[in-house]
Structures are given as C-alpha cells and as structure tokens.
Amino acid sequence: MIGLALIVRRELKLAFRGGTDAVIAVVFFVLAAVLFPFGVGTDPQMLPRIGGGIIWVVALLAAMLSLERMFASDHEDGSLDLLYLSPVPLGTLALGKALAHWLTTGILLLIAAPVLALLYNLPGTAIGALAASMLLGTPVLSLVGGIGAALTLGARRGGVLLALLILPLYIPVLIFGAGAIDGAVAGRPIGPQLMVLGGFLLAALALAPWATAAALRQAIE
Amino acid sequence: MQGLTTHDLACIRGERAVFAGLNIAVNPGRALLLSGANGSGKSSLLRVLAGLLPAAEGRIEWEGTDIAEDPDAHRARVAYVGHMDPLKLSMTATENLAFWARLYGMEPETEAALHQFSIAALGDVPARYLSAGQKRRLNLARLAIGQNSPAGPSLWLLDEPATGLDPGAVSMLANSILAHLSSEGVAIVSTHGGRLDELLDGHADRFSISAGAP
Amino acid sequence: MFHRFANPARFSRIASAVLPWSAAITVILFAAGIWFALFASPADYQQGQTVRIMYVHVPSAWMAMACYTFIAVMSVIALVWKHPLADIAAKAAAPLGAAFTIIVLVTGSLWGKPTWGTWWVWDARLTSVLVLFFLYLGHIALTHAFDNPQRGARAAAVLALVGFVNIPIIKFSVDWWNTLHQPASLTRLDTPAIDSSMLTPLLLMAFAFMLYFVTMLLVRMRADLNAARTRALRLSAAERATAS
Numbered sequence A: 001m002i003g004l005a006l007i008v009r010r011e012l013k014l015a016f017r018g019g020t021d022a023v024i025a026v027v028f029f030v031l032a033a034v035l036f037p038f039g040v041g042t043d044p045q046m047l048p049r050i051g052g053g054i055i056w057v058v059a060l061l062a063a064m065l066s067l068e069r070m071f072a073s074d075h076e077d078g079s080l081d082l083l084y085l086s087p088v089p090l091g092t093l094a095l096g097k098a099l100a101h102w103l104t105t106g107i108l109l110l111i112a113a114p115v116l117a118l119l120y121n122l123p124g125t126a127i128g129a130l131a132a133s134m135l136l137g138t139p140v141l142s143l144v145g146g147i148g149a150a151l152t153l154g155a156r157r158g159g160v161l162l163a164l165l166i167l168p169l170y171i172p173v174l175i176f177g178a179g180a181i182d183g184a185v186a187g188r189p190i191g192p193q194l195m196v197l198g199g200f201l202l203a204a205l206a207l208a209p210w211a212t213a214a215a216l217r218q219a220i221e
Numbered sequence B: 001m002q003g004l005t006t007h008d009l010a011c012i013r014g015e016r017a018v019f020a021g022l023n024i025a026v027n028p029g030r031a032l033l034l035s036g037a038n039g040s041g042k043s044s045l046l047r048v049l050a051g052l053l054p055a056a057e058g059r060i061e062w063e064g065t066d067i068a069e070d071p072d073a074h075r076a077r078v079a080y081v082g083h084m085d086p087l088k089l090s091m092t093a094t095e096n097l098a099f100w101a102r103l104y105g106m107e108p109e110t111e112a113a114l115h116q117f118s119i120a121a122l123g124d125v126p127a128r129y130l131s132a133g134q135k136r137r138l139n140l141a142r143l144a145i146g147q148n149s150p151a152g153p154s155l156w157l158l159d160e161p162a163t164g165l166d167p168g169a170v171s172m173l174a175n176s177i178l179a180h181l182s183s184e185g186v187a188i189v190s191t192h193g194g195r196l197d198e199l200l201d202g203h204a205d206r207f208s209i210s211a212g213a214p
Numbered sequence C: 001m002f003h004r005f006a007n008p009a010r011f012s013r014i015a016s017a018v019l020p021w022s023a024a025i026t027v028i029l030f031a032a033g034i035w036f037a038l039f040a041s042p043a044d045y046q047q048g049q050t051v052r053i054m055y056v057h058v059p060s061a062w063m064a065m066a067c068y069t070f071i072a073v074m075s076v077i078a079l080v081w082k083h084p085l086a087d088i089a090a091k092a093a094a095p096l097g098a099a100f101t102i103i104v105l106v107t108g109s110l111w112g113k114p115t116w117g118t119w120w121v122w123d124a125r126l127t128s129v130l131v132l133f134f135l136y137l138g139h140i141a142l143t144h145a146f147d148n149p150q151r152g153a154r155a156a157a158v159l160a161l162v163g164f165v166n167i168p169i170i171k172f173s174v175d176w177w178n179t180l181h182q183p184a185s186l187t188r189l190d191t192p193a194i195d196s197s198m199l200t201p202l203l204l205m206a207f208a209f210m211l212y213f214v215t216m217l218l219v220r221m222r223a224d225l226n227a228a229r230t231r232a233l234r235l236s237a238a239e240r241a242t243a244s
Helices: A002-018 A021-040 A047-065 A069-076 A079-085 A090-119 A124-151 A158-186 A191-220 B042-050 B071-077 B093-103 B110-116 B132-148 B167-182 B195-200 C003-038 C049-080 C084-116 C124-143 C149-163 C166-176 C196-243
Strands: B004-013 B016-022 B031-035 B057-062 B078-081 B155-159 B186-190 B204-208
Touching (some): A002 A090, A002 B093, A021 A047, A021 A090, A047 A124, A069 A079, A069 A090, A079 A090, A079 A191, A079 B042, A079 B093, A124 A158, A124 C149, A158 A191, A158 C124, A158 C149, A191 C149, B016 B057, B031 B042, B031 B195, B042 B078, B042 B155, B078 B132, B093 B110, B093 B132, B110 B132, B155 B167, B167 B186, B167 B195, C049 C084, C049 C124, C049 C149, C049 C196, C084 C149, C084 C196, C124 C149
Parallel strands (some): B031 B186, B078 B155, B155 B186
Antiparallel strands (some): B004 B016, B004 B057
16 A cells, blocks of 8 residues: 555656646547537537547547557666666556556646536536546546556557557447447436446456566566 | 575576576575676676575575565565666655655654764755765665664665765765664675775675686 | 577477468368359348358458457467567467458448348448457557567557457447347258358358458468568577677
C-alpha cells in the first residue's frame, strides 16, 4: 500500500510539473467531438441519437494519446530497472501507473463529457448515464491501456502499434458505455449496462496489473 | 565464508551467446573489477547478477545458497547502478533521492547522502539543471543512502560508475566502496581501468570477462 | 554455444520426416472434400446451392479459433517454461490464423448476401470474429516490432493471453445473444443437426484445413529456424573477424 501511494504521488507530481499531456488529451477530446457535427450534419433530432457513441469513441482515442508515455520515460532512463529491483511488486507499479493515468486523464474526460453532452443535445437523463458509464468505463481504459503501454516499450513505431493492440480490447467498453447512453435517450433502464461495465472494471482491476507486470518483466529483460 | 559465487553462468541476448561457463567468486569485504572489451558482456553479467536478466545456464550463489530459491531476498541485498541515471528531470535532487529511498523502504536521509558526494548544495535544484557529472553523483548517492541505513544492500553491482566523474568525485566513490567493503560488503564493478582501479587496489580482485568465455 | 539450436535440430529432423506425408494427405483430403462439397452433396432445401459456401466457411472458422487457442497454449509454454520452440510455433501460426480469419469473414459475407440480404451485420458473432482478426494483426505486428526477436515473441505471447478472452465470446456469442447468425451446426457427433450427406464433405474439409495448418506450420517454423541459424552464423563470423 505504501508502495502504491509512493508511485501514484510521484506520477502525479511528474504529470503536474512536466506534462501538458493530460491537457492535450482533454483538448483533443473536445475538439474531435466538436468535429463530428460538421461532418454528419447538425440536425437536432439526430445529434442525441449519435452523441453518446461519438463521445465514447472520442474518449477512447483521447485516453490512448497519453498511454504511450506511461512507462516509456522510466524505461528510457533506467528507472524501470530500479522499480523492478525494489521491494514493491511490479503489479503494484502497474496498478499505481494506471491509477495515476486515470487521475490525470480519465477524470478530466469525465469532467469535460457533460459539456459535450450539451453540445449534442442529450437529454438530462442521458447526461447522468454518460457520467455514470464514464466513471465506470474510463478506469478500464487506463488499466487495459497499461498492458499495451508495457507491451510496446522499446518497439519501433510504438504509438501506432499501441493503437492496433489496444483499440480492439476497448470495444466491449465502447459497446456497453455507448449502450447505456442510448438506453437513457430511448428511456430504457440502464442498470444492466452499468452492471456489465462494473464487471469489466472489477475484472480489469484483478487481471490487468498482472498482465502489465508480465509485459514489464519482458521489457526489462 | 563465501560472498558471491557463480557456477558455469551463461547469458544469451537475443540470439547471441554473450558469455558462457563463467565462474567467479568474490569474498565478503572484497571488490571484483570486471574488465573486457565493448560487447564482452560486462553489463549483461551485472544485470544477470542483479536478477534483471535470467541466466541461460548455470547458477548464482550467495553465501552458498542459490539465489533462485528466494529472488525477493536477493533483490533486497542488491544495489544496482546501471549505465543510465534514473532521475526525473522535473524533480529536485532531494525528491529524486527520497523517492528511491522510500521505495526501497529506507530512511530518506538525503542530506547526508548528498553531502557524501559533495552535492548537498544542489538539493533543491531540479535534476534538469544538473550537469552529467552531477547527475551521476546524484545517482551514486543512492549507494550512500543504503550505506547509512541498518539493513542496507550488501551486494553492490556498479556498471562503469566512474563515467563522467571528475577525479574528486572518483575519490568519493572509491571511499564509499571502501567503506562498504570494510563492513563486509561485496562490490562488483565494471571498469575500463583508470583512477578508480588504482584507488581500490589492494581490496580488489580483477577478472577479465573475455578470458572467462570459451 | 548456441543452445537454442540443440533441440531445434531434432525438431528440424522430425519436421522433415513428417512434412511429405502431411502435405500429401492435405492434398488428398482437399481433393476429396471439394469433390464431395461441390458434386456429391445435395443443395439445401432452404438455401439452395449457396449452402456449399459452408464447406469452406465453417472449417476456416474452426481453424481461426483453434489456431488462436494454439497460439495461446504456445504462449503459456513460452512464458512459463521458456521453451524456444514455443515462441517460434506461435510466431509461425499467427499469419495462418489471420488468413483463416480473413477467409471466414469473406466467405461469411458472400454467404450473408443471398441468405440475409446484406454483406455485413453488426451482430456479436461477426463483430467478435472481426476483433479476432485485429488481435491476429496486433500479434503479428508486435512480434516484428522489436530489434530483439525474442523480446517481440515474448511480448506477443502476453498479448495472445490477454486476447484469449475473445475466444469464448466468439464461441458462445450465438447462444448468448439472439442474432442473425445460425447456431452451431455440429455440437455432438452422434446426433448432429445436419444430414450425413453434408456432414461428410464438412468433416473432410475440416480435416483438410487442419492438416494444411500443420503442414504450413512446420514449413514456416523450419524456415524461421533456418533464418535464425543464418543470422547466428553471420554474427559469429563477424565476431571472429573483429577478434582477429
């Protein structure tokens, strides 16, 4: 637990001082979502129907932007070796990194999402569904994304490769996240979708740090 | 009383056998100076000894016990200094050092450690503004942290630690290593000769890694 | 010196002994399977002649999943026991699996147009097979993304295990969701849901695909081992040149 707190605190400190990464992710999120009405038209009847899906797709892409650097700087400057040699297990490191990624990216997306919901004319109930689905879904993006970030450490063209590896794994979150919002727009209960997202989150919490640790182990060798 | 011994140790990187059939023995209170040409496997050997790389063949023993039996205990006794300085540029010297100290469960008494390498005045300076030599000193100050704590690491694995250091700093490093040896510690240091070797003379054995390979 | 070739040498001998046989049986099975599929089996009373697409579609779907399972098993062996041949087997199998998956998607699309009236529907079975295809692509890309081939192989192994969650989803998607896609046609061999006149070509084609996979796997693994040996020899020659 102390190890986890140390790692999260360090990551937040680094993100706060060094990085515009998190801010860029959120700006990208808003900008990309704003582009869609120009492409598909601004019909106020249609926008609420496609809004939930678009916001979720753009959130996936935005979360992915800052993933590549999750372990990269520690890999480049040799910190990863010392992190591995420390008494703190790699799984804890992976969990801490994912948590920090969520705190610097996922939360910002969560805050920006209701604004986009207004731009897409989503009804009030759908905004609640959007917030709830993102609260459950975005941590999954950070946890699963950590696996991809660890796998592509030191790879050629790491960024594109990361997208290829991770986006297919994001599809279930997208289906149920967007499904919850669509359900709310159509006036259906959204409990089942949120339960599934919660299940994904629990599964990701249990398995992703373990897989990330295995990937990091390979990167250190 | 044995410190560290290896038996027929072999290492494969990618598809290349870096070294094989390596037998070394270092007693407590002694240092081993590794020499060898570029690519002869000094760095790989240190990484294998630290447990960062798996050995392709052979085994490593600490005080007669195979380290594979308890990898956690082995990691706890290792202090590893690699080629790179694992420093975060936006954090100050003190913050960098304190993070590693806490992560390794040691008291973050950074003041004394920085003083040992004469960079106490730079404690509040972000690592970004340190010169290459100062960064190296800050990296080496981790050793001092371990030295000053009760259950510090007993096996130092240093990969060309004197790179980028001025003669004064090399003496400080040598003094740290000698103090470590005098408390029955073991140090394995890869070098390309030079001042550090002279300062450790009399406390160190030499091993040329190319001569050890078949 | 190069210990990883110690047992690969034995593998190469076995592969060379097996290959002519497996290749010959593959050809015979394909010939028999195609003859039964095109001429010696009846048209479906509902679907007409288009049902014959099944004899390619279903076996390649089985192989697409079997191949991924094979890669996952090899990945466990590579990660846990660090067996060098497991890495090579997984690397050799991935493009074959990707090819099977492409065949499933294309034949499924061709079959869907006349029977469902559309090339593609976004149902669970089709979507999860599409994801499988992307997983194969990711696996192949990751294998080749590193300067150190072993690093690529091990990273791909971790990915293969993570992606394995998709396999049960594909398998049971037809049962879990009500979709356009028909449920499994062959659940038990003793009371199959299809007539024996269609079962014969289906099984023949399935075995043909399976042996084709084995044959190609052995060919690709042997080629990979030879390439690795060439690289190793070049490297040691270069080292001797530097040393002298």
